[in-house]
Amino acid sequence: MIILKTIAATQQFIVAEKQTGKTIGFVPTMGALHAGHISLVQQAKSETSLVVVSIFVNPTQFNDPKDLEKYPITIEADTEKLVAAGVNVLFLPSVAEMYPDEASKQMPYDLGYIDTVLEAAARPGHFKGVALVVKKLLDIVTPNKLYMGQKDYQQLQVVRKLIADFDLGIELISCPIIREPDGLAMSSRNVRLTGEHRIAATELSKALFKLKEDIAKQTPPSAKESAKQHLNSHPLIDVVYLEIVNGHTLVPISDVNEAPDIAALLAARVGGVHLLDNIILKP
Ligand code: PAF
Secondary structure, three states: EEEOOOHHHHHHHHOOOHHEEEEEEEEEEOOOOOOHHHHHHHHHHHOOOEEEEEEEEOOHHHHHHHHHOOOOOOHHHHHHHHHHOOOOOOOOOHHHHHOOHHHHHOOOOHHHHOOOOOOHHHHHHHHHHHHHHHHHHHHOOOEEEEEOOOOOOOHHHHHHHHHOOOOOOOOEEEEEEOOOOOEEEEHHHHHHHHHHHHHHHHHHHHHHHHHHHHHOOOHHHHHHHHHHHHHHOOOOEEEEEEEEEOOOOEEEOHHHHHHHOEEEEEEEEEEEEEEEEEEEEOO
16 A cells, blocks of 8 residues: 655656556545445445545544544554555645645535535534535545445535536445444444443434334324434433435425435434434435
8 A cells, every 4th residue: 555645646646547547436534444434445446446545634624623632543553454455545644735724724615505404503614624625635536436434424415516516527436334233333433432321322323223114104203203302311312413304405304205315314412422323214
């Protein structure tokens, strides 16, 4: 695996590889890699001939500076995992490389409705930061295919919109959520869950699996309310939001026939950790 730390070296390397006919698969990450990330790498390896992974803890997407401080940095372990997974290139830029000045931190593009609801309402400015860094990374890496996890469902829709609005011509591949044996969706934040909080966190996926069953016999608003009440009755769980939405626009729906794609999106705070999970209800 070759490790590149500058934008210029990465661009030069990728241009040369593309000239030899290689197709580029790209997996952007913030490190603290787990089996979910490796599943993205594996899918990229099976579909493209050069796999590029980036590790960059992007400061512009943290609306809470404390969350940025607490973000786990495990670069040595990450590098080992990427080598073992057969990654070709690790792009590892510094903050100064990605954001050389204040102007480069500005996001002049308006994401519209999807940047006003759910995770966007809970973490103002978060998706502007995500869209900014993903646009920069895509301009540097120029992949044919971009691999991202369904775990961050709203982020996927933001990136889908970014690719469409800028006509980037990149295929976005949504990869399924990878779960721990007890159902907890894998996340770099899970290392911060200990003891009773780690046990309580399993209630999130259980509630979503039950909601998927309930939706066959109840309206979306009533299935959602009972799932929310069940979660909030747990002393260690604080639901930030639970919505059943049109899977593309993220507008809440009240009838399953309202949209061809429907998903339930959940965020909850457990032991001070902001956890996300979701489930596709249709198709
Ligand atoms: O999902 C993540 O890890 C980040 O939001 C991403 C897409 C790498 C952008 O910083």
